[in-house]
Amino acid sequence: MASKVLFINGLEPGSRQIMAIVMAMVLSAFITNKTLADTDNAVLKTNEKNRWFGWWQDDSPLLATVADPFIDMRTGPGRGYPIFYVAERGETVELIKQRTTWVKVRNHKGKEGWVHVDQMARTLGADGSQLAFKQYDRENFSNREWEGGILLGDFGGSDAITAYGSYHMTRNLSLEASLSETFGEFSNSTAATLTVVHQPFPNWRYSPFFSLGGGKRKTDPHSSIVATEDRSDNTLEVGAGVRVYLFRHFLLRVQYKRHTVLTNRDDDEEIDEWTIGFSTFF
């Protein structure tokens, strides 16, 4: 700032003015720098670094300052990979990417390694607050928005495989779309359904649910069976089941459904389906 005052006093128009401003900027930065160094505060150092990066790069890198005594940098994103570097308190690292529960970081010497999010969560960001990383736990399970998974089971004596995705409109209510294929002794079928699912106790680890829905089922008799045609029917279904939170964003799902196939014959077909599978949620 002092420098700025000095230059302004003896100004000449044009390039010297610009130069003066630039120099003032640099010098004022330097003054602040010294002040920062005096305070010996790790957080401020982050900002110092952040500023210089911010000047020359469009995307300023995500920086974190180690606040714990140290963080372990491993050679790979897994608990078994060797620790090859220990970043100490006050050291600033740049965050590069995250894979599952591991964050890839780069230190000022350009060393790159993987740090567990639990350790990263105790580092400080540019504003001096602890960094928050997306971690999945029971609470996220109760408040999940999206869910998807695969289910295997028995559909009235046939093998069945189902893939589904659902969107949770509220904590209790979700809309689910599923595609399934069944493999029977005489025929196979594919079905697409849309279901409304209600879970009365979203906070429970073993969370029961009830479902009501409908869809379309295409039945395809085996090629060895003569004189039958493919047919397509509307279906209605009612079901119940339970989701079990396992770990992270992984859950087990067991369900029963009773399908009513609205055939164009005299009687509708009623089929019981039992399935079990794994899902993930976001």
Added chain:
Amino acid sequence: MDNRLQYFFLNQPNLKKGCLKKLATSLMAVAMALGISPTLADASEANDAEASNSSVQVIQPELDRREIKPVKIDHENFEVGAYYGIISIEDFDSSELIGIRAAYHISEDFFFEVTASDGAKGDLTSFEQLSGGSPLFTDEDREYSYYNLSIGWNIFPGEVFILDKYAFNSAFYIIAGAGSTEFVGDSWFTFSFGAGYRLLLTDWLAWHIDVRDHIFDRDSFGVEETTNNIEFHTGITFFF
């Protein structure tokens, strides 16, 4: 804020206090424009607040609840790619195949995987070859395609070393799943299991070598029989 800033301006005799405050504020604005620490700016604001507190404000305002937002970091948990390999179709000789693979890594240990393959084609059965009669199946019926939904477990993660200079992360995984196989005119419920090796050439590029057994019951010869269709393939995937 006993720093040089204050030192400079406090020693100016002709500056009044209000003027000083204004100047400090404008300097802060300059500092912020330069990208200098928001923390420092905060500190000055706090100082200002303190100054005004002493004169007017007695009660501290309630603090807003801080909203915690996760860091905007690039998550790379998805993996997509393609593979090429050979499948031995029971009773129908072997055939080349191509496929696509997508995976989602839930943790460092587990992942979901979807594979789909097309392009394999069964040859004549040994009976058809020896009898010399007309073929039992049309060419179209011999086309073999499948999809699989699986869960994999990185059971032996590791690191491999090549020469003096290179080290690559790797994982040996076992995988099991279910899906559908379309062959000889019908779709068959298929269990599959196998093992594979993933070598990460970079953080985002992986090379896979896989062996899978596709098991399904088939009654195309009139009696139901369980068939094992063993596939070997290799491929490349990208993490994103």
